[in-house]
Amino acid sequence: MVKELELSTNEKELIISGLKEGIRLDGRGIDDFRSLKITLGPEYGRSEVKLGDTKVLAKVSCEVARPYPDRPNEGILTLNTELSPMAFAGLEPGRPSEEEVLVSRILEKAIKINRAVDVEGLCIVANELAWSIHVDVHFLDNDGNIIDAACIAAISALSHFRRPDVTVIGEDVTIHPVDQRNPVPLSIHHTPICVTFAFFENGDLWVVDPSLKEEQIRRGDMIIAINNHKEICVLSKAGGLPLEMHTIIQCSKLAASKVDWVREKIQDAIANAAEVEKRCYLILLLFLFILYEF
Amino acid sequence: MKHSKPTERTKVKVVLPGDTVSLDVTTPGIILGPGLIQAGDSISCTKAGFLVRSGPTYWVENDQKRYIPETSEHVVGRISGKGGEFYRVDIGSAHQAILPFLAFENATKKNRPNLNIGDLIYARVALANKDMDPELQCYNPTNNKAEGFGKLEGGMVLKCSLRYCQRLLTQETDICKLLGQVLQFEVSIGMNGRVWLSSDTIKHISLVYNVLKQAEALNNSECKALVNNLVV
Numbered sequence: 001m002v003k004e005l006e007l008s009t010n011e012k013e014l015i016i017s018g019l020k021e022g023i024r025l026d027g028r029g030i031d032d033f034r035s036l037k038i039t040l041g042p043e044y045g046r047s048e049v050k051l052g053d054t055k056v057l058a059k060v061s062c063e064v065a066r067p068y069p070d071r072p073n074e075g076i077l078t079l080n081t082e083l084s085p086m087a088f089a090g091l092e093p094g095r096p097s098e099e100e101v102l103v104s105r106i107l108e109k110a111i112k113i114n115r116a117v118d119v120e121g122l123c124i125v126a127n128e129l130a131w132s133i134h135v136d137v138h139f140l141d142n143d144g145n146i147i148d149a150a151c152i153a154a155i156s157a158l159s160h161f162r163r164p165d166v167t168v169i170g171e172d173v174t175i176h177p178v179d180q181r182n183p184v185p186l187s188i189h190h191t192p193i194c195v196t197f198a199f200f201e202n203g204d205l206w207v208v209d210p211s212l213k214e215e216q217i218r219r220g221d222m223i224i225a226i227n228n229h230k231e232i233c234v235l236s237k238a239g240g241l242p243l244e245m246h247t248i249i250q251c252s253k254l255a256a257s258k259v260d261w262v263r264e265k266i267q268d269a270i271a272n273a274a275e276v277e278k279r280c281y282l283i284l285l286l287f288l289f290i291l292y293e294f
Numbered sequence: 295m296k297h298s299k300p301t302e303r304t305k306v307k308v309v310l311p312g313d314t315v316s317l318d319v320t321t322p323g324i325i326l327g328p329g330l331i332q333a334g335d336s337i338s339c340t341k342a343g344f345l346v347r348s349g350p351t352y353w354v355e356n357d358q359k360r361y362i363p364e365t366s367e368h369v370v371g372r373i374s375g376k377g378g379e380f381y382r383v384d385i386g387s388a389h390q391a392i393l394p395f396l397a398f399e400n401a402t403k404k405n406r407p408n409l410n411i412g413d414l415i416y417a418r419v420a421l422a423n424k425d426m427d428p429e430l431q432c433y434n435p436t437n438n439k440a441e442g443f444g445k446l447e448g449g450m451v452l453k454c455s456l457r458y459c460q461r462l463l464t465q466e467t468d469i470c471k472l473l474g475q476v477l478q479f480e481v482s483i484g485m486n487g488r489v490w491l492s493s494d495t496i497k498h499i500s501l502v503y504n505v506l507k508q509a510e511a512l513n514n515s516e517c518k519a520l521v522n523n524l525v526v
Contacts, residue, residue: 006372006374006384007412008372008412008413008414008451009410009412009413009414010413010414010446010447010448010449010450010451010490011450011451012412013448014448014449014450014496014499017496018496018500021496021497023496023497023500024500025450025500025503025504026500026504027500027504
């Protein structure tokens with residue numbers, strides 16, 4: 001932790017006293033998320049998420065590659081979540097910090113290992129050709145809870161992404177360029193969304209979606225990822241203070257309702273992006289029509 | 295601390311580092327402030343921002359948050375360590391500052407100040423030199439009295455740009471006056487981009503914190519609207 005970002009005793013005491021009264025510094029309730037804004041596009045697979053002041057950008061790209069020899073019928077999904085000094089002061093680039101390892105493990109567990117994306121559908125010719133999907137997550141600004149923001153960004157980017165269409169006739173493989181045939185969306189089985197809880201004092205005080213200051217004084221945290229089938233995909237409690245069983249159950253129930261709220265926001269963003277695309281297409285048609293008329 | 299309102303200041307133009315500014319160098323009495331440097335006969339800018347003029351003084355104003363210590367400025371610092379006979383204080387500058395144990399009112403070798411790591415203090419920069427660690431003191435050197443320097447109890451710290459701290463201190467922005475009509479609070483403004491604030495209840499402290507944070511980007515009429523919409 002860089003010296004500049006360490007909190008003074010005054011700040012620590014104020015935040016804890018506030019939490020005891022149910023007051024958070026930015027005026028939220030203890031189970032409120034910050035304002036969430038998701039922007040998709042203009043390219044397919046580009047998602048920018050603003051969770052309060054935490055800003056994350058996810059970009060999905062694809063290329064054709066050889067499938068792994070031990071999984072000849074599957075495509076490849078790679079998640080890249082490198083932290084950079086842009087959002088994390090005092091970070092030494094090149095050496096993965098503890099936080100970086102945690103972020104990448106949670107996202108991999110939620111999205112890759114839980115098979116959120118149908119990788120079998122990415123195979124073109126078994127053993128020979130398959131789609132390799134890369135999700136690059138960039139952290140632009142850190143005001144706490146980068147894991148939830150990164151998960152929302154990755155999931156919304158994957159839902160928005162389109163890959164080129166492919167036709168396989170016998171041995172012939174044709175990959176249609178995007179200007180000749182409409183690109184095809186990925187097949188998503190389920191959408192896991194993470195909710196982070198931070199715990200203070202002896203576990204009696206907790207908050208949802210901690211800000212950076214709250215993260216710095218927390219004594220423990222728990223991350224629960226729930227998908228649209230109300231299944232818990234990931235429950236991560238790496239160290240920190242011990243929790244009572246009823247706290248964990250209470251938090252999972254709360255997480256389920258928060259995930260519904262986040263999912264609605266993602267659907268709205270996808271609908272908005274589709275609307276914008278349709279409008280652009282109509283304007284283009286109108287323009288061409290006017291051009292040909294004159 | 296009393297501060298007089300600044301005399302009429304006008305923004306001349308937007309400048310970038312490296313720009314040459316055409317001021318009449320031959321006229322005696324032109325003062326170059328921060329961000330301007332004289333190289334031979336020409337004057338060039340070292341910062342990006344607005345070139346501002348007030349009387350014979352020219353300087354460059356911007357939204358920088360990085361603090362470079364200057365002697366006699368007042369700063370809010372956090373004790374980050376204890377050395378031999380001094381405290382190490384983080385004031386946001388490139389190097390941690392030194393606050394000697396004796397730099398307090400009525401301090402003697404037997405009578406040490408009672409500060410711990412993590413405490414907040416309001417101090418005056420006694421020595422600032424680009425080649426040395428800055429030094430602080432918690433008393434007014436002219437009369438050896440504490441005069442508000444020393445430990446700050448409770449409250450919250452807001453980190454903002456250096457320019458906003460100047461505006462708060464010289465009351466160029468009305469936000470403190472407007473907010474003071476709605477609730478009671480106290481502030482200690484540091485020139486290092488840190489403002490300590492406190493009030494009677496936690497709810498009020500968080501209110502003052504959020505208002506001051508938002509008011510950085512607002513002009514006086516918008517500040518008035520912000521305060522009017524407050525639910526205390």
